[in-house]
Amino acid sequence: MTLGTLLLGDKCPNFKAQTTQGPIEFQSWKKDSWAILFSHPEDFTPVCTTELGAVAKLNKEWESRAIKVIGLSCNTMESHEKWILDINETQNTIVKFPIIADFDRSVATLYGMLDGQDPTNVDKKGMPLTVRSVFIIDPNDTIRLMITYPASTGRNFDEILRVVDSLQICDLHKVATPVNWKKGEEVIVPPTVKTEDALKKYPKLNVVKPYLRYTSL
Ligand code: BEZ
Numbered sequence: 166m167t168l169g170t171l172l173l174g175d176k177c178p179n180f181k182a183q184t185t186q187g188p189i190e191f192q193s194w195k196k197d198s199w200a201i202l203f204s205h206p207e208d209f210t211p212v213c214t215t216e217l218g219a220v221a222k223l224n225k226e227w228e229s230r231a232i233k234v235i236g237l238s239c240n241t242m243e244s245h246e247k248w249i250l251d252i253n254e255t256q257n258t259i260v261k262f263p264i265i266a267d268f269d270r271s272v273a274t275l276y277g278m279l280d281g282q283d284p285t286n287v288d289k290k291g292m293p294l295t296v297r298s299v300f301i302i303d304p305n306d307t308i309r310l311m312i313t314y315p316a317s318t319g320r321n322f323d324e325i326l327r328v329v330d331s332l333q334i335c336d337l338h339k340v341a342t343p344v345n346w347k348k349g350e351e352v353i354v355p356p357t358v359k360t361e362d363a364l365k366k367y368p369k370l371n372v373v374k375p376y377l378r379y380t381s382l
Contacts (some may be wrong), residue, residue, distance in 0.1 A: 173308055176307060177307070182266070183266050187263075198233045207294055209251065212317070214256065220262065227326075232329060236262060237278070238264070239270055278296060280295065296314065310325075340382070341354075351381050352382060353377075363380070
């Protein structure tokens with residue numbers, strides 16, 4: 166595996182880091198939970214402040230799905246600790262998840278989080294900062310989703326939560342989920358399952374086409 170060229174299905178690389186909740190070794194911290202590792206470009210910036218506030222407000226949703234969440238930027242611990250007070254104040258929330266202080270960029274490099282395109286997304290020395298990366302990692306330490314947003318565009322963390330819901334239900338029931346699916350809605354029976362077998366399992370199977378079959382669970 167080359168640094169920064171992770172693929173879906175790879176094991177998440179392990180690392181040691183300093184965080185706002187103490188030092189961690191990533192895989193020991195994560196244990197056998199689902200986890201979301203996400204980076205932001207820089208502390209005390211407006212879009213990042215709204216994003217981390219949104220992640221904090223979803224705390225009950227992460228907890229109810231047994232998902233551990235951890236943030237990361239190349240800022241120092243001191244910076245993170247001061248900024249968390251601003252996030253809490255301005256976004257009317259409480260940040261309960263740890264944030265990694267990846268000052269030497271070791272984790273950002275390992276996970277391919279550094280900006281390769283935006284000449285303004287750099288520190289005072291001109292070194293690239295992180296972009297808005299998200300990794301969803303399953304209980305077996307397998308990377309199941311990677312997204313990379315540019316610094317200028319805040320993410321939609323409801324969408325990240327929706328993907329976890331999809332992954333969890335697809336793993337459990339061996340199904341797939343259609344466009345814009347939300348938890349509780351009908352799912353898709355994958356083409357690998359014969360219709361006669363699907364009907365035995367799902368008597369209310371809705372066969373729109375031989376390859377397009379919906380069911381409730
Ligand atoms: C922001 O969070 O507002 C931001 C950070 C880096 C580049 C652009 C925007």
